[in-house]
Amino acid sequence: MQKNLILYNSLSNKKEEFKPIKDGKVGIYVCGPTVYSSSHMGHARSAIVFDVIVRFLRIVGYEVTYVKNFTDIDDKIINKASELGVDSKDISEKFKQEYIEDMRNLGCIDPDFQPCVSDNIDGIIDLISRIISNGFAYESNGDVYFQIDKFKDYGKLSNQSTDSMLTNHRIEFNPNKNNDLDFALWKKAKDDEPGWESPWGKGRPGWHIECSVMSCNHLGKNFDIHGGGRDLIFPHHENEIAQSESINDGCFANYWLHNGLININQEKMSKSIGNIINIRDALDKWNFNLIRIFFLSHHYRTPVDLSEEKLLEVEKSVRKIVKKINTQGNNSGDKGFRDLWKEAMLDDFNTAKAFGIFFKYINEGLINQSNIKEIEEFEFVMGIKGWREIFINQKENINEEMISEIVIKRNNARKDKNWKLADELRSQAESLGFILIDNKDSTTWEPIDQ
RNA sequence: GGCGGUGUAGCCAAGUGGUAAGGCGACGGUCUGCAAAACCGUUAUACCCCGGUUCGAAUCCGGGCACCGCCUCCA
Numbered sequence: 001m002q003k004n005l006i007l008y009n010s011l012s013n014k015k016e017e018f019k020p021i022k023d024g025k026v027g028i029y030v031c032g033p034t035v036y037s038s039s040h041m042g043h044a045r046s047a048i049v050f051d052v053i054v055r056f057l058r059i060v061g062y063e064v065t066y067v068k069n070f071t072d073i074d075d076k077i078i079n080k081a082s083e084l085g086v087d088s089k090d091i092s093e094k095f096k097q098e099y100i101e102d103m104r105n106l107g108c109i110d111p112d113f114q115p116c117v118s119d120n121i122d123g124i125i126d127l128i129s130r131i132i133s134n135g136f137a138y139e140s141n142g143d144v145y146f147q148i149d150k151f152k153d154y155g156k157l158s159n160q161s162t163d164s165m166l167t168n169h170r171i172e173f174n175p176n177k178n179n180d181l182d183f184a185l186w187k188k189a190k191d192d193e194p195g196w197e198s199p200w201g202k203g204r205p206g207w208h209i210e211c212s213v214m215s216c217n218h219l220g221k222n223f224d225i226h227g228g229g230r231d232l233i234f235p236h237h238e239n240e241i242a243q244s245e246s247i248n249d250g251c252f253a254n255y256w257l258h259n260g261l262i263n264i265n266q267e268k269m270s271k272s273i274g275n276i277i278n279i280r281d282a283l284d285k286w287n288f289n290l291i292r293i294f295f296l297s298h299h300y301r302t303p304v305d306l307s308e309e310k311l312l313e314v315e316k317s318v319r320k321i322v323k324k325i326n327t328q329g330n331n332s333g334d335k336g337f338r339d340l341w342k343e344a345m346l347d348d349f350n351t352a353k354a355f356g357i358f359f360k361y362i363n364e365g366l367i368n369q370s371n372i373k374e375i376e377e378f379e380f381v382m383g384i385k386g387w388r389e390i391f392i393n394q395k396e397n398i399n400e401e402m403i404s405e406i407v408i409k410r411n412n413a414r415k416d417k418n419w420k421l422a423d424e425l426r427s428q429a430e431s432l433g434f435i436l437i438d439n440k441d442s443t444t445w446e447p448i449d450q
Numbered sequence: 451g452g453c454g455g456u457g458u459a460g461c462c463a464a465g466u467g468g469u470a471a472g473g474c475g476a477c478g479g480u481c482u483g484c485a486a487a488a489c490c491g492u493u494a495u496a497c498c499c500c501g502g503u504u505c506g507a508a509u510c511c512g513g514g515c516a517c518c519g520c521c522u523c524c525a
Contacts, residue, residue, distance in 0.1 A: 013454080015466090033525075042525040049525095076523070155453095158521080164452040165521070207523085229525030233454085236524090260455085261525070268519080297463070297473075302456075303518070310462070313474045320473095323487085344464090353464050356472035363472090419483055426485075437486055446486090 005060070008301060008348050010233065010256040011157055015348060018255065020224055026062045027219035028054065029253070031211060031228035031236065032114070034071040035095035036080045038278045039102050041306060042262055042269060046229050048292055048383070049259045049300040049349075051108040053227075055381045056345050067218045068111040069211060070096050072118050073204050078193055088194055092118075102279040106288050107383045113218045117210040121196045124205045124213050127243070128185045128198075136246040140176040142188030142201045148181045151242045157256060158234035183239050185209050208239040215253070216244070226253035230261055230301075260303045269306075277306070289387035290314050296351040296382055317359070322388050324362050325375065337361045338374050351382065403434060407443050410436065 005018040020026050030050045033043055054066045072092035081088035096116070104110070117124070128144055131137040136150045148154045148162060155161055165181055173180065184206035189195030195202040215223060221244065228237065237256065244252040261268075264275040282291060294314045298304045337357065344353035358378060361367045367374055379385065410425035429436050434445045 010454095031525075034523085040525080044525085046525040074523090159453050160521070161452075230455085231520065231524055234521060259525070261519070263518085270524085299464075302463090305462085310474090313462070317473050327488095350464075353471075356464060359472055414483075417483075423484065435486060438482070438484090 005057075005346050006348055007255060007257065010258050013159075016255070018224075020062070021222060021254065024061065024063055026057050026064045026225065027223035028057075028064060028066050028225040028227065029211070029215040029219055029223065030066070030068045030111070030226075031232055032068040032070050033095075033099055034074045034076060035092045035099060036074065036077040037095060038280060039095075039099045040269070040279060041264075041277045041282060042229065043099070044102070044106055044279050044282070044291065045262055045295050045304065046227075046259050047103050047108050048106060048295050050227050050257075051383055052296065052351060052381060053257070053300075053349055055109065055383060056349065059377070059381055060342070060346075065113075065219060066111040067113045067115070067215065069214050070099070070114060070116045071207070071210060072096060072116045073194070073210075074207060082192075089118075092116075098280075102283075105283055106279065107292060107385055109383070115214045115217065117205060117214075120210060120213050120217070121205070123217060124209055125186075125196075125198050127209065127213050127216075127247070130247050131185065131243060134247050136242075137185055138178065139200050140178075142203060143176050143184055144186035144200055144206075145177055145182040146185055146239070146242060146246075147178060148183070148242065149179060151246055153245065153250070154181075154242055155238065157238050157241055160234065160238075183208065183235065185243070208236055209243060211236075211240050212244040212252075215240075221248045222251040223253055225255045225257060227257040227259070230258045233258060257300075259300045260298075263303060263305045265307050266305055286311055286315075287387070287390050289384045289390060290318060292382065292384055293318060293355065293387075297355050299352050300349060318387065319391055321359060321362050322391060324365075325368055325388060337367050337371070338377070341378060345381070354378075354382075402432070403429065403445055406432075407436065407445065411443060 006015050007018050008014070009016045028050070030046070033039055050066075050068075054064050057064050070092075073088075077088045077092050081091045084091070100110075100114075128137065131146065132139065132144065137144055137146045155165070162181060186198060186200055186203050186209075187206055188201060188203045193204070195204055215226070226237070226240075241252055263269060264277060267273055267275060269275055269277070290311060294306075294311055295304065297314070341354040341357045344350040344357060347353075379387070406425050406429050410422050410429075413419075413421040413425065426436055429445065434447050437444050437446065
């Protein structure tokens with residue numbers, strides 16, 4: 001069946017056939033977090049999406065190098081540190097470790113490389129120097145700016161013309177800049193700020209430059225896929241392109257993939273609204289498999305509305321499907337499943353369609369324990385693990401003696417056809433948090449779903 | 451204002467030229483003393499609106515409308 005991989009390239013705004021630079025190999029760079037606070041569900045979605053993309057690329061035979069950076073030097077980190085009166089390194093280190101843990105708890109495979117800005121200062125200084133000597137940047141009062149009017153392709157990713165950008169009133173006037181749209185490659189450090197010595201004095205890298213350096217370090221100056229959230233298209237990715245291509249003869253990443261953002265109860269998730277959901281809080285409440293299935297039931301490019309209700313829906317449908325897989329017999333397996341879901345994935349990583357196919361095949365009894373290998377392959381790509389056992393072993397913390405007492409009493413009442421008492425005992429059980437199930441010749445019980 | 455995206459059943463969501471996947475919910479039935487679960491069945495002549503192309507369009511083209519995002523830090 002092996003069809004070609006098609007993906008939507010933000011650079012052309014079209015679906016394109018994927019052609020790797022080197023046969024059988026894929027280099028992918030995904031923008032990681034700025035580590036100044038706990039990571040949230042937006043990070044989770046992006047991480048899960050690219051995790052599945054990498055897993056899928058591997059399973060169809062590509063040798064993938066997956067790089068995700070940490071931006072551990074940034075104004076927000078510095079501000080947070082000074083607010084708390086601690087070293088900015090303490091902040092970045094703490095949240096970096098948290099992020100790594102969160103990602104693992106979400107079932108994401110570690111990227112092959114997770115470089116930090118602070119380990120790449122020399123490379124950054126070197127790159128900036130080369131951009132300056134190529135005539136695309138200038139030093140001004142200890143800052144270094146990229147001169148966007150020197151780069152004729154500026155705006156090609158976000159489809160913005162520089163003229164229209166200049167009419168934007170939100171750009172702040174900065175006397176050090178030649179042009180309001182120029183952006184910082186290097187920022188002069190104030191006395192109390194962390195900084196590194198450079199040809200332009202003590203300072204720190206601007207945002208954007210680190211990704212140009214670190215992607216090139218691990219993947220080369222021209223690599224296959226660059227990913228990140230939609231919100232990074234401008235200015236971050238636009239500026240990365242400008243920096244990198246200004247010294248690399250117009251070559252950088254070939255395909256740009258952007259995942260959609262999330263809303264919470266129909267509202268944008270943002271600090272000002274105060275509706276940010278941290279990954280840790282979500283994981284306290286929901287099994288990571290449910291979170292993954294929720295996100296993967298949507299196409300990665302569309303915005304997603306996250307709510308308690310939606311997660312509950314996922315839980316219900318998963319509960320049913322799990323029961324089916326675990327109880328259904330050994331029907332003859334249907335080999336169509338593997339080809340169908342992979343075909344869906346080959347078309348711009350359509351996980352939503354793949355899950356639709358998965359549910360359908362299970363519901364129709366076409367895959368079950370006898371096709372466990374096929375199920376496991378699907379599970380591996382989607383990164384869902386142990387989800388078939390989520391709903392087992394929930395019987396702890398329940399007083400079994402009390403329950404069997406109620407069951408015995410009720411069964412006696414039923415024998416006497418005392419339905420009123422039997423019903424009372426049933427509601428008594430329910431108020432204690434479990435439900436009685438009358439089978440042919442026995443009564444069992446289960447905890448009531450929360 | 452510029453750029454991009456989205457608009458498919460009560461809700462969520464696939465579907466980019468061949469006659470509407472899947473999930474949740476709802477309804478009817480089987481089973482049950484009653485339930486629960488399970489199973490069977492029903493649930494969009496129809497894809498924001500108006501034109502056009504085509505034998506044929508949710509899918510392509512033109513024109514509207516609505517919502518959202520980005521354009522300042524953001525996954």
